[in-house]
Amino acid sequence: MLGVASLGDWLGLLATSVFAATQVESDAAKGLAFGGVIAVRLLPALVLGPIAGILADRFDRRYTMVICDLLRFVLFASIPLVALLGASGGVTVTWAAVATFLIEAVTLIWIPAKEAAVPNLIPRARLEVSNQLTLITTYGITPVLAAAVLAALDRTVRGISSGEPPAWVEPAQLALYFNSLSRLATALVVFFGIKEISGRGGRPDGPGQSVMKQFVEGWRFIGKTPLVRGLVLGIFGAFAGGGIVIGTARFFTNSLSAGDAAFYLLFGSIFVGLAIGIGLGPMVIRELSRRRWFGMSIVLASASVLLLAAAIHLSMAILGAILVGAGAGMAFLAGTTLLGGEIADEVRGRVFAVVQTGTRIVLMLAISLSSLLVGVGGSRELRIADLGISISSTRLLLLAAGVFGIFAGISAFRQMDDKPGVPVLPDLWGSVRGRPLSVGESFARSGLFVVFEGGEGAGKSTQVNRLAAAVGEQGHEVVVTREPGATDIGVRIRTLLLSDGSGPSAPSPRAEALLYAADRAHHVATVVRPALARGAVVVSDRYVDSSLAYQGAGRTLPVDEVSWLSSWATGGLKPDLVVLLDVDPAVGLARAAGRGTAADRLESESVAFHERVRYAFLDLAAADPKRYLVLDAALPADDIARAVAARVTELLAGHGTDPGDRTRADGETEPVRPPKPPQDDRMSMADNAVEAGR
Numbered sequence: 001m002l003g004v005a006s007l008g009d010w011l012g013l014l015a016t017s018v019f020a021a022t023q024v025e026s027d028a029a030k031g032l033a034f035g036g037v038i039a040v041r042l043l044p045a046l047v048l049g050p051i052a053g054i055l056a057d058r059f060d061r062r063y064t065m066v067i068c069d070l071l072r073f074v075l076f077a078s079i080p081l082v083a084l085l086g087a088s089g090g091v092t093v094t095w096a097a098v099a100t101f102l103i104e105a106v107t108l109i110w111i112p113a114k115e116a117a118v119p120n121l122i123p124r125a126r127l128e129v130s131n132q133l134t135l136i137t138t139y140g141i142t143p144v145l146a147a148a149v150l151a152a153l154d155r156t157v158r159g160i161s162s163g164e165p166p167a168w169v170e171p172a173q174l175a176l177y178f179n180s181l182s183r184l185a186t187a188l189v190v191f192f193g194i195k196e197i198s199g200r201g202g203r204p205d206g207p208g209q210s211v212m213k214q215f216v217e218g219w220r221f222i223g224k225t226p227l228v229r230g231l232v233l234g235i236f237g238a239f240a241g242g243g244i245v246i247g248t249a250r251f252f253t254n255s256l257s258a259g260d261a262a263f264y265l266l267f268g269s270i271f272v273g274l275a276i277g278i279g280l281g282p283m284v285i286r287e288l289s290r291r292r293w294f295g296m297s298i299v300l301a302s303a304s305v306l307l308l309a310a311a312i313h314l315s316m317a318i319l320g321a322i323l324v325g326a327g328a329g330m331a332f333l334a335g336t337t338l339l340g341g342e343i344a345d346e347v348r349g350r351v352f353a354v355v356q357t358g359t360r361i362v363l364m365l366a367i368s369l370s371s372l373l374v375g376v377g378g379s380r381e382l383r384i385a386d387l388g389i390s391i392s393s394t395r396l397l398l399l400a401a402g403v404f405g406i407f408a409g410i411s412a413f414r415q416m417d418d419k420p421g422v423p424v425l426p427d428l429w430g431s432v433r434g435r436p437l438s439v440g441e442s443f444a445r446s447g448l449f450v451v452f453e454g455g456e457g458a459g460k461s462t463q464v465n466r467l468a469a470a471v472g473e474q475g476h477e478v479v480v481t482r483e484p485g486a487t488d489i490g491v492r493i494r495t496l497l498l499s500d501g502s503g504p505s506a507p508s509p510r511a512e513a514l515l516y517a518a519d520r521a522h523h524v525a526t527v528v529r530p531a532l533a534r535g536a537v538v539v540s541d542r543y544v545d546s547s548l549a550y551q552g553a554g555r556t557l558p559v560d561e562v563s564w565l566s567s568w569a570t571g572g573l574k575p576d577l578v579v580l581l582d583v584d585p586a587v588g589l590a591r592a593a594g595r596g597t598a599a600d601r602l603e604s605e606s607v608a609f610h611e612r613v614r615y616a617f618l619d620l621a622a623a624d625p626k627r628y629l630v631l632d633a634a635l636p637a638d639d640i641a642r643a644v645a646a647r648v649t650e651l652l653a654g655h656g657t658d659p660g661d662r663t664r665a666d667g668e669t670e671p672v673r674p675p676k677p678p679q680d681d682r683m684s685m686a687d688n689a690v691e692a693g694r
């Protein structure tokens with residue numbers, strides 16, 4: 001229904017402007033009448049914007065919408081009726097302007113009421129799809145359809161009446177009647193069919209509060225809430241950039257030595273981009289945080305304005321215009337969805353009102369000022385040799401708009417980011433592939449986390465115990481642990497993983513990866529994190545790298561997926577030091593066999609499997625040399641122990657881990673010193689993904 005009404009509105013805007021222009025004779029008067037109607041349509045935003053939001057938050061939104069639509073029904077119908085009743089051209093144009101002003105004023109009240117009501121009617125998960133449909137219908141399909149319908153009406157009517165049609169069947173008048181009736185229909189549907197719009201639970205800011213207080217509170221809310229501030233800033237920035245592109249488009253096509261057709265092509269390209277952004281954007285970015293998407297889209301749109309500014313050929317300019325549209329469309333979709341989904345019902349109307357008023361004003365100012373500026377400065381341009389590039393004021397203005405937009409996008413991103421610390425591009429890439437990165441769990445960590453990694457029989461258990469003894473002698477609490485099997489649940493998982501023989505009883509590679517991840521999740525949550533939070537030195541026999549090497553390289557599962565799984569399991573906890581004992585598989589397996597116990601399921605894998613595991617460990621270490629200590633496992637155990645102890649002692653000193661602060665292993669507490677500032681251990685999934693990839 002709203003789609004039909006939107007078609008009616010576009011028809012109305014075009015028809016009113018055309019209608020006003022046809023009522024006067026001279027070209028200048030026609031231009032003035034046409035432009036005047038559009039200007040009048042935008043002006044009320046200045047006056048009524050602030051009040052509209054308060055009405056939307058103060059009164060029953062259904063009644064507000066119905067009354068507004070009934071008023072619009074009457075006003076639209078009145079425009080052609082005045083002419084039919086025999087009023088002069090001047091009176092008719094004046095009434096068209098007055099009625100348009102009133103229609104716009106009423107629309108300004110209707111929109112925040114409707115926008116604020118929609119999120120209450122649609123489940124949050126469906127809000128984006130609903131906004132997608134609304135935006136595509138309102139800005140994509142209906143303006144084009146409106147122009148086409150108007151043209152078709154004109155042809156048909158002139159065809160039927162073979163010449164000048166009677167006044168009452170003038171296409172512009174028919175379109176106005178259609179617009180009028182579409183508003184009546186909307187009023188009836190909202191009144192009788194969508195009673196839920198009234199059903200808001202509680203209105204704390206309702207009539208009990210003064211209008212002025214509501215007004216002030218609305219602005220205070222916008223100013224003080226980073227999400228809303230970021231959204232408003234970003235949307236205004238995007239509209240300013242868009243306005244400058246529109247305002248300079250004609251001069252810009254001149255600077256490309258392209259004609260009027262190129263101007264329309266560029267204009268159309270922006271709309272094609274809008275449709276692509278709104279229609280396909282969510283499909284491409286999938287699980288990306290909508291807050292991040294919003295900021296990134298503004299940056300994309302603005303960077304594309306820079307591309308436009310630098311365009312030396314029409315094809316480049318068209319690409320730039322499509323990208324500007326795509327970025328703006330995605331920002332608009334993300335912005336409206338965030339506004340609808342994340343802002344409380346009682347202030348939503350005011351926020352929507354500020355956005356709609358602000359965007360109109362920003363757009364109007366940007367279009368008029370930019371066209372004025374390029375008009376004044378257009379004559380000054382610098383041509384660069386034979387390249388066909390002219391550095392005109394148009395390009396400089398586009399450049400400024402692009403740079404300004406990028407700043408607005410980055411600033412909006414910073415204010416709204418819900419994944420601080422998670423690197424942007426890997427997050428975007430991960431989301432596109434369906435695996436967004438998540439924010440690491442934060443906890444106060446004052447201990448040290450040391451992990452031993454390596455192939456079978458490398459001597460890890462031997463060295464874990466040697467290190468534990470050395471660190472314990474220095475008076476630190478040491479927690480010796482391992483994967484898999486450090487907890488009760490872990491012991492059961494270990495049995496499932498290692499004891500069950502081959503064939504159908506053995507876990508499949510993915511099940512194996514999940515079982516190791518499950519063991520790790522429980523281990524980290526119940527053993528490692530609490531120990532680190534206490535300030536203990538945690539020494540673990542194997543951790544995440546074993547999964548990357550064995551399940552990733554060994555079983556040839558995608559390493560980044562295994563990495564993502566482990567990062568999810570650990571909440572992003574990374575070791576401070578990984579000691580890699582590098583061993584030739586033949587040597588290591590022989591040592592393990594020398595222990596006299598039967599080979600477990602993984603030890604029984606082929607030498608080629610263990611070779612892949614070995615080189616995966618070495619690759620991981622090479623990618624992050626600062627965090628790894630790689631030692632030749634063929635060295636005597638004492639030499640290895642000395643090298644490890646030296647590195648850990650160094651780390652403990654640099655880490656500020658002082659035995660005096662620790663709770664002792666026997667449970668007695670040493671005298672308490674002022675606590676150290678907690679170390680923020682937040683880490684994104686990306687860190688591990690990067691680790692894995694290196």
Ligand SMILES: Nc1ncnc2c1ncn2[C@@H]1O[C@H](COP(=O)(O)OP(=O)(O)OP(=O)(O)O)[C@@H](O)[C@H]1O
Pocket residue numbers: 454455456457458459460461462463591592594595633634635636637640
């Ligand atoms: N540096 C070394 N040189 C020679 N032998 C060693 C060395 N370190 C350990 N060993 C011996 O190798 C065997 C395997 O050692 P250990 O159990 O410590 O290895 P691991 O890496 O923990 O093995 P797994 O991966 O199977 O758990 C043991 O018999 C141990 O005494």
Ligand SMILES: Cc1cn([C@H]2C[C@H](O)[C@@H](COP(=O)(O)O)O2)c(=O)[nH]c1=O
Pocket residue numbers: 456482483484498516542543544545546547548550551602603
């Ligand atoms: C943590 C982890 C381990 N594995 C493998 C590596 C070994 O073959 C066994 C563990 O035995 P160990 O005697 O305790 O070293 O499990 C793995 O494949 N993936 C992992 O994440």
